Amino acid sequence: MPWCGLRRPLGRLLRPGSRGERVAALQRRLRELGYDPGAEDGIYGHQTAEAVRDLQRDLGLRVDGIAGPRVMAVLADPDLLDMRRSHTAAPGETLADAARALGVAPQVLRRACGLTRRGSLAPGQRLMVWERWVAAEVKPGTGQGGALRILGRRAALVSAAAVAARGAPADDPAAGEAAEAAAALGLPVWVTLHTRREPALVPGDEEPGRLQRLLHRAREREELVAHARAWCGVAPVAGVHVDLSGLRFGDGPRALGLLGRLADELRSAGRQLIVSVPLRDLSGLWGRVANDLDWEALGRLAVRLVLVPPLLVGGPEPRPLSPAELRRRLRLITRRVSPWRCLVALPVGALIVPQANPEPGPSAETLQAQDEPETGLAVVSYARAAGLARAARTRPQWEEAAGRPAFRCLVDGRESAVWLENRASLSVKLELVEDLRLGGVYLSAVGEEDARLWGLLEERWKVHKPAPAAWA
Numbered sequence: 001m002p003w004c005g006l007r008r009p010l011g012r013l014l015r016p017g018s019r020g021e022r023v024a025a026l027q028r029r030l031r032e033l034g035y036d037p038g039a040e041d042g043i044y045g046h047q048t049a050e051a052v053r054d055l056q057r058d059l060g061l062r063v064d065g066i067a068g069p070r071v072m073a074v075l076a077d078p079d080l081l082d083m084r085r086s087h088t089a090a091p092g093e094t095l096a097d098a099a100r101a102l103g104v105a106p107q108v109l110r111r112a113c114g115l116t117r118r119g120s121l122a123p124g125q126r127l128m129v130w131e132r133w134v135a136a137e138v139k140p141g142t143g144q145g146g147a148l149r150i151l152g153r154r155a156a157l158v159s160a161a162a163v164a165a166r167g168a169p170a171d172d173p174a175a176g177e178a179a180e181a182a183a184a185l186g187l188p189v190w191v192t193l194h195t196r197r198e199p200a201l202v203p204g205d206e207e208p209g210r211l212q213r214l215l216h217r218a219r220e221r222e223e224l225v226a227h228a229r230a231w232c233g234v235a236p237v238a239g240v241h242v243d244l245s246g247l248r249f250g251d252g253p254r255a256l257g258l259l260g261r262l263a264d265e266l267r268s269a270g271r272q273l274i275v276s277v278p279l280r281d282l283s284g285l286w287g288r289v290a291n292d293l294d295w296e297a298l299g300r301l302a303v304r305l306v307l308v309p310p311l312l313v314g315g316p317e318p319r320p321l322s323p324a325e326l327r328r329r330l331r332l333i334t335r336r337v338s339p340w341r342c343l344v345a346l347p348v349g350a351l352i353v354p355q356a357n358p359e360p361g362p363s364a365e366t367l368q369a370q371d372e373p374e375t376g377l378a379v380v381s382y383a384r385a386a387g388l389a390r391a392a393r394t395r396p397q398w399e400e401a402a403g404r405p406a407f408r409c410l411v412d413g414r415e416s417a418v419w420l421e422n423r424a425s426l427s428v429k430l431e432l433v434e435d436l437r438l439g440g441v442y443l444s445a446v447g448e449e450d451a452r453l454w455g456l457l458e459e460r461w462k463v464h465k466p467a468p469a470a471w472a
Helices: 021-032 046-059 069-075 079-083 095-102 106-113 144-157 173-184 210-216 218-232 252-268 284-289 295-301 323-333 382-392 423-435 452-460
Strands: 084-088 126-138 160-165 189-193 237-243 272-278 304-308 342-347 350-354 378-380 397-399 404-411 414-419 440-444
Touching: 021 046, 021 069, 046 069, 079 084, 079 126, 084 095, 095 106, 095 126, 106 126, 106 452, 126 144, 126 304, 144 173, 144 452, 160 173, 160 237, 173 189, 189 218, 210 218, 210 252, 218 237, 218 252, 237 252, 252 272, 252 295, 272 295, 323 342, 323 423, 342 423, 350 382, 378 382, 382 404, 382 414, 404 423, 423 440, 423 452
Parallel strands: 126 160, 126 440, 160 189, 189 237, 237 272, 272 304, 304 342, 342 440
Antiparallel strands: 084 126, 350 378, 350 414, 397 404, 404 414
């Protein structure tokens, strides 16, 4: 039975003592989500309040037992039911039994519910597991075949394949072939339309001025809409991923106007809109003043938001964001949008950053890569970076300031810092996703990662697998 009463603007809070059809609708929705609000009698009693408190605890909301605007927004989100799995322990049931009922490994259930290895389940104990999205990006070029082979082996740990495309289907036949190959693995396919530099194609690594030309020139906006419309005609494509991760202050309203048009086009074609946006620092006075993006409106237009951290921060010696800095930015953003709709972009390759003041250092093999013209930044695979360390006869050392290992060596005659993304640093980011109740991660790009990442995902998460009806 629909609970449209919860979708109307809230005239008053629902709290203990409230009565009526809106309370009955609240009770129905809570029961759908696996909570026990008691009888569906339209009376906001103790049991209904306790069910609301359980929901608030699970989602990291303020726990007061009152169904206010944040609780109502949660209940009105259709994605919530798809990503949440709950189970009530029966008498004599073991952890392994409960894990089978939820379709997860025992270690995943133990971690999700904070259970000890030796602890037993109490009859009536409520167990809950959140599923997470893992979107895996397939970049164009020479690495495309290798990325598809990895997807073939790891398809069970991937929610969706994002295929980066250079324009319309006719402009990039290889992207169409990659989309068909990913769909043959049973994966929904997002086509990524971007303004990134090549060959790195890392989210947030934009070609100077290209995104701004797109937003400010009608002809280029029409061309992007036409590309999205053309991809909607390709059968394997479930959604279009528009990468606006180079968005600058002042372009927020223009970006929303363009996304509104794209959302209408995709909705009429039965496709989804996914949007990448920069993970800005909204703390402090300037951060609040410079926030010209209406996050609430963005959340209504896009099915998924990919939050893209800056590749580097800092002064003379740039470095990746530290886990604490990443947490702060994510927390500020997710106060404005539903966290379970947000994916964090993780460029899983290694970053090579030439230093401003070169000093003699261990030598390494010459890196054959096209760097960014301004910074010289290059992105290589984890395996290639490990080879550079071996050639330089040095070992990566953990850098607390960035929450990942790094080493320094000569690359093309320049003293460079090489920042790796390994199992330990990825584990920290997965913990952030769990702690902040985010929807999951966006891996850019498959084939460049530390291979141990897949074992880490298998140990920690139940990966969300959208039903074919939702994307076919």
